[in-house]
Structures are given as structure tokens and as C-alpha cells.
Amino acid sequence: MATNKRFDIISDIGCVACIKLGFYGTPPQIHHLKGSDYCGYGQKADDEDTIGLCIHHHLGPEGYHSDPKGFTERFGTQTELLEHQNKLLKMRGYDADKSNPEKRQSTT
Numbered sequence: 001m002a003t004n005k006r007f008d009i010i011s012d013i014g015c016v017a018c019i020k021l022g023f024y025g026t027p028p029q030i031h032h033l034k035g036s037d038y039c040g041y042g043q044k045a046d047d048e049d050t051i052g053l054c055i056h057h058h059l060g061p062e063g064y065h066s067d068p069k070g071f072t073e074r075f076g077t078q079t080e081l082l083e084h085q086n087k088l089l090k091m092r093g094y095d096a097d098k099s100n101p102e103k104r105q106s107t108t
């Protein structure tokens, strides 16, 4: 059985879109970031390039997969949400920078 510490902590933190609205601890699903930066053809994004989104913000009518444009306008780009997620993970003792050093060197 594979366990993934990142996914565990993401589940514990809750949906990042809800957090932006001020609601903490909404049970999230793991969303793999989309876009050429994160996944190539037929390739799934890296497990580090994941954020937690509740079913509403993930697959619901206002969710990323139903309305990516509207979602981005409301909550920010995938990259911004990933940075936000990684900050929250860091506060819980999971250092995403260490797992992916070449990508995040510029962030302080």
C-alpha cells in the first residue's frame, strides 16, 4: 500500500479554494494541476503538483474542471494555488521545496 504524506496533509488542511473564502477544513479531493508546466501528453502531473479541492470546487458547476476560466478568475492560477497549498503544507511541517528543489528555488 502506497502512502503519500503530502496527500494526507492536504486532506487534513482542506480545500484551498474554500480556505481563500475563509472556510477551513472542507474535505478535499486531490487535484493534479493541468497545463504544460505540470503534465505532458498522456502523463499525469507529478504528485507534488497537487492541491486539495472539495467536490464543489473540483467537479461541481463552479469547479475547476467545469469552469476553469471562471475558477481561475475567482481563486487564481493553478501556479498561485499550488504556491498557496505548499505554504499551508509547510506550516504543517511538510516541505514541498525539498521534494522539488529545481522548481521552487526562487520562492522565499
Ligand SMILES: [Zn+2]
Pocket: 015, 016, 017, 018, 019, 026, 053, 054, 055, 056, 057
Ligand atoms: Zn472548496
Ligand SMILES: [Zn+2]
Pocket: 030, 031, 032, 058, 065
Ligand atoms: Zn482535478
